[in-house]
Structure formats: structure tokens, C-alpha cells
Amino acid sequence: xxxxxxxxxxxxxxxxxxxxxxxxxxxxxxxxxxxxxxxxxxxxxxxxxxxxxxxxxxxxxxxxxxxxxxxxxxxxxxxxxxxxxxxxxxxxxxxxxxxxxxxxxxxxxxxxxxxxxxxxxxxxxxxxxxxxxxxxxxxxxxxxxxxxxxxxxxxxxxxxxxxxxxxxxxxxxxxxxxxxxxxxxxxxxxxxxxxxxxxxxxxxxxxxxxxxxxxxxxxxxxxxxxxxxxxxxxxxxxxxxxxxxxxxxxxxxxxxxxxxxxxxxxxxxxxxxxxxxxxxxxxxx
Amino acid sequence: xxxxxxxxxxxxxxxxxxxxxxxxxxxxxxxxxxxxxxxxxxxxxxxxxxxxxxxxxxxxxxxxxxxxxxxxxxxxxxxxxxxxxxxxxxxxxxxxxxxxxxxxxxxxxxxxxxxxxxxxxxxxxxxxxxxxxxxxxxxxxxxxxxxxxxxxxxxxxxxxxxxxxxxxxxxxxxxxxxxxxxxxxxxxxxxxxxxxxxxxxxxxxxxxxxxxxxxxxxxxxxxxxxxxxxxxxxxxxxxxxxxxxxxxxxxxxxxxxxxxxxxxxxxxxxxxxxxxxxxxxxxxxxxxxxxxxxxxxxxxxxxxxxxx
Numbered sequence: 001x002x003x004x005x006x007x008x009x010x011x012x013x014x015x016x017x018x019x020x021x022x023x024x025x026x027x028x029x030x031x032x033x034x035x036x037x038x039x040x041x042x043x044x045x046x047x048x049x050x051x052x053x054x055x056x057x058x059x060x061x062x063x064x065x066x067x068x069x070x071x072x073x074x075x076x077x078x079x080x081x082x083x084x085x086x087x088x089x090x091x092x093x094x095x096x097x098x099x100x101x102x103x104x105x106x107x108x109x110x111x112x113x114x115x116x117x118x119x120x121x122x123x124x125x126x127x128x129x130x131x132x133x134x135x136x137x138x139x140x141x142x143x144x145x146x147x148x149x150x151x152x153x154x155x156x157x158x159x160x161x162x163x164x165x166x167x168x169x170x171x172x173x174x175x176x177x178x179x180x181x182x183x184x185x186x187x188x189x190x191x192x193x194x195x196x197x198x199x200x201x202x203x204x205x206x207x208x209x210x211x212x213x214x215x216x217x218x219x220x221x222x223x224x225x226x227x228x229x230x231x232x233x234x235x236x237x238x239x240x241x242x243x244x245x246x247x248x249x250x251x252x253x254x255x256x257x258x259x260x261x262x263x264x265x266x267x268x269x270x271x272x273x274x275x276x277x278x279x280x281x282x283x284x285x
Numbered sequence: 286x287x288x289x290x291x292x293x294x295x296x297x298x299x300x301x302x303x304x305x306x307x308x309x310x311x312x313x314x315x316x317x318x319x320x321x322x323x324x325x326x327x328x329x330x331x332x333x334x335x336x337x338x339x340x341x342x343x344x345x346x347x348x349x350x351x352x353x354x355x356x357x358x359x360x361x362x363x364x365x366x367x368x369x370x371x372x373x374x375x376x377x378x379x380x381x382x383x384x385x386x387x388x389x390x391x392x393x394x395x396x397x398x399x400x401x402x403x404x405x406x407x408x409x410x411x412x413x414x415x416x417x418x419x420x421x422x423x424x425x426x427x428x429x430x431x432x433x434x435x436x437x438x439x440x441x442x443x444x445x446x447x448x449x450x451x452x453x454x455x456x457x458x459x460x461x462x463x464x465x466x467x468x469x470x471x472x473x474x475x476x477x478x479x480x481x482x483x484x485x486x487x488x489x490x491x492x493x494x495x496x497x498x499x500x501x502x503x504x505x506x507x508x509x510x511x512x513x514x515x516x517x518x519x520x521x522x523x524x525x526x527x528x529x530x531x532x533x534x535x536x537x538x539x540x541x542x543x544x545x546x547x548x549x550x551x552x553x554x555x556x557x558x559x560x561x562x563x564x565x566x567x568x569x570x571x572x573x574x575x576x577x578x579x580x581x582x583x584x585x586x587x588x589x590x591x592x593x
Contacts, residue, residue, distance in 0.1 A: 053391065055588075071587075075394035088299070088386035095298050102291030103395050139389070 002029045004150050004182050005050055009058035011206070012045050019045040020056060021206030027199075029149070030179040034193055035186045036272065037203035038280060043186040046203065047154050050184065051080055063149060076106060079143045080152035085135045089128035093121055093138060100142055112145035115175065133164035140168060144176045151176070153185040157192075165189065169196055190272045200272065204280045218269045222258045224251040226265035234264050241278035252278040288395060292403035293411070303412060306369045307419035310362050311426075318427040322434040347444040355424055355454045362420040363465075366413050370469070373412065374476035377404040378586060379487045397587040401477065405579055408473045409466055417462050460557050464528040471571040472518060474578035481585035518571070528562045 005027035012020040020042045027033050037043045048054035052067030052074055060067060065074050087096065093116070101109040116123070119137050127135055136156065143151065157165040173196055177183065187193055200217070202210035212220065226234045231249045235242070237260070239251035252270055253261065261267050270278070297303055378401065381387040390400065432442045444450075479491040499511040517523030562568060 051392075072394065072396050075392070080388075080392045082388035082392065083385060086385045086388040088381070088384055088389070090299050092298070095295075099291055099295055100393060102294075103288045103393050105394075143392075 003027070004029055004063055005184070006061045007046070007049070007058065008060070010046065010049055010060060011057040012042075012049065012054065014045075018206050020049070022058070023203060023206060023208050024058075025201050025208055025211055027150075027182050027184055029182050031198045032177065032183045032185065032193075032196055033199040033201060034190070034197040034272075035184060035201050035203060036190055036276060037186075041203045041280075042206040043203055044154055045206075047080075047082075047152055047184070047186060051078065051152060076104070077148055078150045078152065079146045079148040080154070081136075081139055081143055081156045082152075082154050083156075083158070085132055087127045087135055087139055089126070091127045092123075093125050093127070093130075094123040096127075096138070096142060097123075100146075104146060106147040107142075108145050108147070112141050115141035115144060115171070133160050133167075136160060136164060136168060140171065144171070149181055151181065151183045153183065153187075155187055156185070157187065157189065165192055169193060172196075190276065194272050197272075200275075202276065202279055210275070210279055217275070220255060221270050221275060222253045222256060222261055223268045223270040223274055224253065224261050224265050225249070225268065226251065230264045234261075237261060241281070289399055289403060292395065292399055293406060296403055296407045297411075300373055300407065302369050302373060303407065303415060306365050307362060307416045310365050310416075311419050311423040314358055314361065314423045315426045315430070318430045322430050344444065347441070348447050348450050351444055351447065351450045352454060354427075355450070356457075358424050358427060359417075359420040359458065362416045362423075363413075366416045367469075370408050370412050370473055371476065374404070374408040374473045375480055375487045375491060377408065377477060378481040378582060379483060383485075398583045401481070401579060401583045401586055405473065405477060408477070409470055413462055413466060417458055421458070457557065460559065461528065464559075464562050465524060467568055467572060468518075468524045468528070470575040471578065474575035474582070478578040478582045478585070481582040482589075517567075523567070527558070527565045527567065529556065529558060 003026055005025070007026070008024050010020045010023045011018070017040075019040075023042065023046060035043050035046060045054060045056075049056040049060055050062055050067060052062075052069075052071035055068045062074060063077050067074050097109050097112050100107045100112075113123075116138070119134065119141075121130060121134050121138055121141075127138070130138065140156075157168050160168070169192065172183070185193060185197075197214050199213050200210065201208060224234055224239075225245075226249050228247070228249060231242075234249065234251050237251075237253055237256045239253050239256075241252045243250050248265075252274060258267055381390060428445045432445055435441050435445075476487075476491050480487045483490040495511065495515050499509070499515070502508055502511050
């Protein structure tokens with residue numbers, strides 16, 4: 001398994017804002033990594049650094065290259081969808097395919113057309129005539145037809161309806177992902193990518209506050225639903241967070257003895273959203 | 286190189302003004318000629334019939350008139366080019382940031398230098414070349430129309446198709462094309478630089494600094510050096526003075542016609558001065574300035590954080 005991204009102590013300052021504050025993380029090949037954080041946490045800055053669009057302090061290698069200095073070489077092997085609907089409105093679908101085929105040696109136009117065949121997108125439409133969901137489908141079809149090692153997605157489904165969002169991740173998984181590639185994705189809609197992620201990175205105020213493979217979550221984290229009578233005993237296990245839902249207390253633990261917890265109430269695996277609130281929600285309030 | 290050609294094609298997909306503007310010019314010139322020729326009524330100048338003029342003129346003057354007609358018909362095309370160049374270059378590197386499509390273009394393996402140079406090539410070279418070709422095509426069409434209309438007047442049509450007239454005109458046109466591309470390069474490069482840099486409203490940012498500089502100079506030194514340098518670059522006098530013979534503007538483009546005679550404007554007979562043009566420091570200082578401004582525009586697109 002190769003390391004595609006290796007970031008050590010990334011820091012970036014915009015005026016008085018510390019966008020990244022010594023963030024370190026790795027992305028191996030064959031992984032789908034979710035980079036999750038509240039607004040202004042530094043997600044987009046981190047992605048820009050990875051893509052060579054912003055200069056950062058610290059050390060950063062992407063596919064063995066320095067992304068900022070060697071962006072032109074890197075661009076052939078890394079694709080990204082930076083945002084929804086950044087395809088220019090005047091562009092015709094047919095021309096978009098021709099152009100990418102003309103400038104990108106790893107792009108296979110016939111594969112792109114295959115992806116589009118199953119959509120309602122016609123080759124002679126202009127981007128301005130497509131719905132937001134269709135623009136995203138088009139962008140995804142273009143990107144998936146590029147044989148890249150790393151795909152970076154920054155809020156790729158923002159503002160799309162639930163069907164388009166589901167379709168987006170379904171085709172990504174079934175038509176694109178394989179063991180040589182990696183995807184690095186940021187999104188606010190964590191519930192939707194929960195099941196496709198292999199790794200989770202939480203970032204808050206420029207720092208990485210959590211970084212672990214999804215399959216280690218059940219062993220490390222537990223959520224306890226306990227009746228009020230058990231609350232005091234549950235607190236003795238030092239929960240990360242506590243809240244009350246419908247008359248029950250909900251605790252989230254890191255590294256606690258799950259068998260012992262089970263005697264106090266119902267133990268469940270926390271969702272990413274639960275983890276997010278416990279890890280970051282508490283510290284910001 | 287293959288990538289660069291795709292970049293040029295992309296510009297043509299986006300900026301249809303490249304061919305629409307000359308097409309409209311051609312439509313007006315050729316349409317106007319059709320209306321004049323076949324709109325009914327006799328062709329008369331100051332109440333006199335054409336045949337009357339012809340008899341009063343020697344063949345050389347008639348050839349001169351044909352040359353003048355060719356030059357005059359090209360004029361609207363070149364005025365249009367200046368405007369389209371201005372708006373195209375002003376918008377070229379700004380619109381992709383405005384609609385955030387720069388994020389898509391930057392996701393592809395295309396260098397910033399190639400992108401900026403493709404826009405420079407369209408603005409500085411493609412626009413005037415397309416306009417010159419459109420002008421030539423329109424002139425051919427108009428002279429064909431004129432030949433059809435004037436076929437009744439003996440001997441006149443031949444003057445429209447003198448090889449020496451057309452040959453001279455082709456040389457003049459090609460020379461002016463190349464010379465004007467060199468002359469206007471710094472203006473276009475400046476507009477591209479501002480377009481790559483301006484946070485918004487590149488129009489304002491391209492026009493205001495030179496004006497402010499000129500005003501500042503006037504307040505401090507009571508002189509007009511900036512104004513005259515910029516004015517000479519934009520207006521055609523600076524260009525024509527260097528590209529054609531001397532600083533002499535006698536006659537301008539006016540043609541004097543009376544019942545007996547036609548006096549051709551001095552401008553038509555001005556000799557071409559390629560050595561004088563290529564030897565003038567203003568031309569090469571301009572090219573140097575253009576190179577610096579283009580390098581600045583490339584640097585801006587490459588290193589400025591335009592993705593926020």
C-alpha cells in the first residue's frame with residue numbers, strides 16, 4: 001500500500017486567521033478518507049495545499065511531489081471537484097469532453113460518454129441549460145473518465161437534492177473506486193458518506209483532532225443510552241460528552257470498557273455525527 | 286503545442302465576439318454596398334453622373350480612388366478590433382474567477398503560462414487577423430457588386446481590378462497588421478495583467494491608474510508626459526507616424542471631390558516605413574513592457590490564491 005499524501009505540521013495563516021495550525025495526516029492508496037470539520041476549520045485550505053493551489057508551511061508530499069512547486073506534473077495524476085457547479089455556463093457538453101480529451105493524457109472520452117449515456121444529459125446541451133444536479137453528474141463523468149490516482153472532492157454535493165447526492169456517491173463507488181486509487185472528500189453531509197468512508201479525519205481550528213480508520217471506531221468509541229438512575233455511575237467512566245434525549249442520558253466514551261458499560265444501559269456504536277459533536281461540538285462551545 | 290491549440294479553441298467557444306464582431310462589420314459594409322448599388326436611382330456625386338467624372342479623370346486617379354475605397358472599407362473593421370480587443374482582454378482572466386470556473390480549468394494539466402498566452406494570442410493576433418480577412422472578403426464582395434452595377438460605364442470596371450491596386454493593398458494591409466500587433470501589444474498585455482489581478486471591475490482598474498498617474502504628474506510637475514505617452518499609444522497618430530512616412534498628417538483621410546477633379550488624401554500615398562518602425566525605441570520598449578506585464582499575469586494566475 002503506497003502513501004499518496006503525507007502531510008507533516010501544515011500551517012497556513014490568512015491575515016489574523018490561523019487556517020491550518022500544524023495539521024498532520026496521511027492518505028494511503030485504496031482508501032476513501034473523509035476530512036470533516038466545522039466551517040472555517042481549515043478543510044478547504046488543507047485540500048488547496050494538497051492540490052498545490054495554496055502554499056503552506058510544513059512538509060507535504062502528494063504522490064511523491066511537492067504540490068505547490070510541481071503543480072503542473074501533479075495535475076495529470078490528481079483530479080478534483082472543487083465545488084458544485086464550477087463548470088463554465090457557456091461550455092457545451094460535447095466541447096467539454098473534447099477539451100479535456102485534448103489536454104489530459106489520462107482521459108478516456110468514450111468512458112465519459114458511457115457515463116453520460118445513462119443520464120439525461122445531451123451532448124449538445126450547454127452547461128447553463130443543465131440543472132445543478134446534472135452539472136454535477138457531468139463534472140463527475142468527466143473526472144471519473146480520468147485515470148487519476150487521487151481524487152479530491154470539496155463539498156461535491158452541496159445544494160443537491162437527496163437523489164442526486166445518493167447517485168453521486170453510488171457511481172463513485174461502483175464505477176470509479178479501486179484499490180490503487182484514493183479519494184479525499186470533505187462534506188457537511190456526513191451521514192451520507194458514513195458508509196463509504198474507510199478513514200476519518202476530524203479537523204478543528206486548523207488541527208487534526210481525530211484520525212483513524214472507520215473499522216477501529218467500534219473498538220475505540222461507544223455510545224451509552226442510560227436511564228437517569230444510572231447517570232451518576234455512567235459519569236464515573238469519564239464520558240467525552242453527555243446529553244439528554246427523550247428522558248434518557250446519552251454518553252459517548254473513548255476507550256472505555258464496553259462490557260462494563262453494557263451493565264448500565266444500551267451500548268451502541270456512535271455515528272460520525274455523534275463523534276463529531278462529542279469531539280468538536282464540546283470544545284467550541 | 287496540441288494543448289495550446291485546444292486552449293485557443295476553448296477561447297473561440299467562449300468568446301464568440303472574435304468572429305461575430307467582424308461578421309457584423311462585413312454585413313454592414315456589404316449590405317450598404319448592395320443598397321447603394323441596387324437601391325434604385327442613379328449613382329451621382331454632387332449631382333453629377335459617374336460617367337462625367339470618369340471623363341474628367343486620368344487612369345491613375347481612378348486607380349487611386351479604388352485604393353482609397355479599399356482603405357476606407359477596412360477602417361470600420363480596425364476600429365471594431367480595438368473595441369473587441371479591449372473588452373476581450375479586460376474580461377479574459379477575470380471572468381473565470383468570477384464564475385469560479387478557474388477551479389475546473391486548474392484541475393486539468395494545463396500550465397498557467399499556456400492559458401495566459403492563449404488569451405494573449407487571441408486578443409493580440411487572432412482578433413486583428415480575423416478582422417483583416419473579413420475586411421478583405423467584404424472588399425472583394427463590394428467590388429464584385431460594384432462591377433455588376435458599373436458594367437454599363439465603359440472602362441470603369443477595369444480600374445476596380447488592377448493587379449497593382451490589389452497587390453499594393455495586400456502589402457499595405459499585411460504590413461499594417463504586423464506593425465499594429467507589435468504596437469498594441471503593451472496595451473493588451475496591460476489589460477490582461479489587470480484582468481488577472483483585479484478583485485473586481487477590471488475595467489475600472491485598467492483605466493484609473495494611468496489617469497491617476499497623469500493627474501499626479503500634472504499636479505506635481507505641471508507636465509503631460511504620461512498623458513502623451515499613453516495617448517500616443519492608444520490613438521492611431523503615434524502608430525501611423527512610425528509605421529508610415531513621417532509625422533505629417535496633411536490631408537488625413539478626407540477626399541476632395543469637385544466637378545472637375547478628385548484630390549486624393551495624402552494618407553493613401555504615404556510610403557510604408559518598416560525600417561523606421563522597427564528601429565523606433567517606442568516599439569521595442571512597448572514589447573518589453575508587454576513581456577513584463579504578461580509574465581506578471583502568468584504569475585498572478587499561478588500563485589495568487591484565487592480559489593476563496
